[in-house]
Amino acid sequence: MKYDIKKIASIIGAPYKQAVSDYGISVLLTDSRSLTFPEETLFFAIKTERTDASRFIPRLYSCGVRNFVAESYSSEWDGMTDTNIFIVPDVVVALQQIAAEHRRRFSVPVVGITGSNGKTVVKEWLYQLLREEYTITRSPRSYNSQTGVPLSVWGIEPDTELAIMEAGISQPGEMERIAKVIAPTTGIFTHIGDAHQENFTTFEEKILEKLKLFETADTVIYNADEEEVAAAITKYCKGKHLAGWSKHDPSAPVYVSQIEKKSSSTRIDIQYSGETISFEIPFIEEASIVNAIHCATVALLLGISPAKLSRRMMQLEPVAMRLEVKEGKNGCTIINDTYNSDINSLAIALDFLSRRDTSKEMPRRVILSDILQSTSDDARLYTRVAEMLTRCGVAHFVGIGARLCANRRLFPEGSEFYTTTREYMASGSIERYSGELILVKGARSFMFDEISEALSLKRHETILEINLDALLANYNHYKQKLSRPTRMICMVKAFGYGAGSYELAKTLQDAGCDYLAVAVADEGAELRKTGITMPIMVMNPEMSAFDTLFRYNLEPEVYSFRLLRALSRAAEAQGITKFPVHIKIDSGMHRLGFTPSDMPELIRQLSRGTALLPRSVFSHLAGSDDIALDAFTMQQIERFTRCAAELQRSIPSPIFRHILNTAGISRFTQYQYEGVRLGIGLYGVAPYDGETGLKCVSSLKSTILQIKELTPEETVGYGRKGKLSRPSRIAAVPIGYADGLDRHLGNRKGEMFVNGKHAPIVGNICMDVTMIDVTDIECAEGDTVEIFGNNIRVEELAGKLGTIPYEILTSVSSRVKRVYYRE
Known part of the structure; x- marks a missing residue:
């Protein structure tokens, strides 16, 4: 339109x-x-x-x-x-005005969803439940912000029969603006949690802010057992149809009379309009049960019959709310997006593809299924798809499905077409792919997960998941503490704190980060080879790596006269002038750097030649995270400030200063100078107890290989150290000390997280396998196990081991596959 x-x-x-x-x-x-x-x-x-x-x-x-x-x-x-x-x-505001006007043109029912958690899952499950009855427009992925909402509403077309939109806020005053854009006829309040609570004075204030979405709604659906939410809705949504559901109140409009969890599914009985309705969902987690009840309530209110509802609820599919980046066979990189199939999500996926390889050295291939979630005629739809592929620089295209085959003439010569996934898999094409960047994008019914699996490099079943959106959120968390000109230097040394350097560097480069910092020159060279063009600082340059520094334009830290003289001679020998360096001042930590007494000689040597030019001067705080050391921290800052001023007076070009690390950014913001260095906080680890609002970036996960039923007289593991006091279910998990799991966590000192519960580690940790006690947990072979992540924080693990989070993160073995995703 x-x-x-x-x-x-x-x-x-x-x-x-x-x-x-x-x-x-x-x-x-x-x-x-x-x-x-x-x-x-x-x-x-x-x-x-x-x-x-x-x-x-x-x-x-x-x-x-x-x-x-x-x-x-x-x-x-x-x-x-x-x-x-x-x-x-x-x-x-202009963007929102246009979208609001677009919304006013349509009189279709609109479901508006808000809450702290579950918005995207409820939206996608509603789509799965209702798509046979309605032509649906819904928010792409998690487009629920001040800009995401208008872009979502803009997608409503003349043939839309139902729209499902998310609305998310992080501070007061935001909901009123996007509520006018969505103007829902039905509202869903999913769940209220602690997210963004730091921006609200009370819990009630946050609830009331979210309720502003429902001003135009005729019906509001909510969990009546959440007392604060229910009280606010009852008070402020008068005159509306309040469809609260409850597990405890038989008089509720929707009464959940029974919930029966099985090994891999849950049966739910509800009473609605005098009728008992039973259905089963293929999930057992509490969050999934709550989300499913929300969806069932909406479906019943929209007139879906109990028989249809029962059948479709069991067919609900997991919502993979992310684009995954995986290492593929033969040097390929795989972007897996078998989440849904519509023109908007294709545009998002192609955009993600473009940003993975700005150098365009890797040929781009797209494997796409028929687009089922579209009301456009095929000729117009696939003409647009072909144009999008061309603009994205896609070199090779594979189309799978009858509709794509029928419209093959619209695509470039050399494109491949197959009617089914099975036909494509049998063609043998996959084995010929080498050194390509491959997007796998398709509707679930085409079983594209088989293609993704066939393309992926096989390793064992333990993975380190890296949430790139969480990384960006943490970056912005600290960025907003700074004044606008202040440079942000992000630490991606030690293989990106174990998370992998390139994907993190690419994400930060796209976000507008000013500098990256790596430990050694080889790390920086690898980033340059993969297309990272932003300035890179090398914190520990080796004498043998000078050629690498010059060749890849890497800016070294200079911390000693020996290094200064050697680097200067090497630059002069190659005719290099004004090569940027970063001068390290030892302000009291006494690790590396020039002391205040070294300053006259340092200035003399820098002034004597033209080979090197100081780009910045910096120091490292020893205890910025410890309030007991604040006096010493101020000593360091004062010492550094004097040295930096002395250096700047002797150098005609401007030198920027940076002394604050992650804790320093929050606790000593007034000394941000012209730059700061962001390290552990970028990865979601709070540098001190008072730091809040960070998101978990890295999650170490595995799966249950096998479960055994053991009697009390039996033992588990080497040395028979795993003693049992009762009949037990013991699960074997394919992770061991060779993967970076510390052996000191064995014998019930550590635990893993399985299906919402903690499972203690039993016996000694082996090289490749660890056993856990799942006696009190409903689980099955193949279920996911979290070693650390959202439920077992890295800080918690470090505390048990008497170490620091840095060591936990950097200890994850290189044999553990890294999987990157965007929400």
């Missing part, structure tokens, strides 16, 4: 002076890197504390975009006479 540009100007109240012929706008763009159809795009140059997206307007103009919304005009755009540039007070 297209909007005339004159209509756009009217909606946002911007002066309109036609510069060129009328444009039809079908794409609202907020991220310049996600450009697909420039001639139909309206770009919103959003300004934040960290960046002003109006700086991307010239580049987008060169790519063919001619319509822009910004908050101020720049003379840099004077030459772009064939453009429409709308100047508004607030770009995000």
Whole structure:
């Protein structure tokens, strides 16, 4: 659906002076890197504390975009006479105004979902339950923010019969704006938790803020057993149909009379409108049960029969809310997205593909199924798909499904087409792929997980999951503490604290990070080879690595006169001048660096030649996380400040200063100077007890290989150390000390997390296998086990071992596969 540009100007109240012929706008763009159809795009140059997206307007103009919304005009755009540039007070508000007007054009029922957890799962399960009755438009993935909501609502088309939208907030005042965009007719309050509580004065304030979504709703669905939520809804949603469900109150509109958990499924009995309705879901976790009851309530209110509901509930599929990046065979990298199949999610996946390899050295291949979740006619749909693939630089295309086969003429010559996944798997094509970046994108019914599995490099069943969205959230958590000019230096040394360097570096580069810091030159060289172009600091440069520093433009730390002289001679020998270096000051930690008494000689040697040029001067705080050491920390800062000033007076070019580490950013923000270094906090580990709001980045997981029933007289493991005091169920998990699991956690000192409960480790930890006691846990072979992550925090594990989180994270063996994903 297209909007005339004159209509756009009217909606946002911007002066309109036609510069060129009328444009039809079908794409609202907020991220310049996600450009697909420039001639139909309206770009919103959003300004934040960290960046002003109006700086991307010239580049987008060169790519063919001619319509822009910004908050101020720049003379840099004077030459772009064939453009429409709308100047508004607030770009995000303008985006929301356009989406709200689009929403007003449709009288279809809209389900609005809010809460702390479960929004995306409820949305996707509702889609699975209702897609046979309705043509549904829903939020892509977790598009529930101030910008995500309008982009989601923009997807409503004339043939949409039902819309399902998420709404998320993090602070007061946000919901009112996006509530006007969604304008739901039915509201769902999923669950209230502690997320973002630091931004609200009370728990009730957060609940009331979320309830603003339901102002236009006729019906509100909620868990009546959450007392604070129920009280607020009863008080503030008067006059609406309140469809609260309860496990305890038989008088509730929906009464959950029985829940029976089995080994791999759960039976739920509910009483609704005088009728008892039974259904089963293929999940046993409490969160899944709650989400399923929300969905069942909505389905019944929309008139789905109990028989249909019962059948479909058992067919609910897990919601893989993420794009996974996996190591593939023959040097390939696999992006696995068998989450859903629609044109919007394809655009998101292709954008993700483009950002994985900015150097474009790896040929890009896309394996795509028929797009089932679309109401467009096939010719128009697949013409658009072909254009998107071309714009993304896809070299090889594989189409699977009858519709793609029927429209093969729309795709480039050399594309492959198969009617079924089985036919493709039998073709042998997979074995010929080498050194490619491959996106596997398809509807679940095509069983594309088989393709992903066949492409993936096989290792054992223990993996380290890295949540790139959590990494970004932590980055922004600290970035918002800084003034705008302050540089952020992110530590990705030691293989990215065990998480893997490249994916983290690429994500941080895309986020606008100023510098990366690695331990040794070889780490930096590997990042350069994979397309990382941002400045890289090397913290421990070796004398033998000078050529690597020069070749890959890596900026070394200089901490001693010996290193300074050797590096200067090496640069002079190659005719290099003004090579950037970072001067390390020993302000009191006494590890590496020049002492205050060294400053005169340091200045003399730096002034004597032109080979090296100080880019920054820095020091390291010994105890910024410990309030008992605050006096010493201030001593260090004062010492460093004097040394930095002395150095700057002798060097004509500006030198930026940085002394704050992760704890320092939060506790000594006033000394951020021109730069800070973010380390352990980036990975979700709080550097001191008072730090809150961080998200878990790395989760070490495995699976249950086997479960055995043992009697009390039997023992478990080497040396018969695993004693049993009762009849027990013992599960074997394929992780051991060779994978980085510390042997001191054996014999019930440590535990793992299985299906919502903690399972103690029994007996000695072996090289490759560990046994856990699952006697009191409903579980089966093949179930997932968490060693550390959201449920067993790295800090908790470190405390048991008398060590620090750094050691836990960096101890995970390289044989453990890293799996990267975006939510």
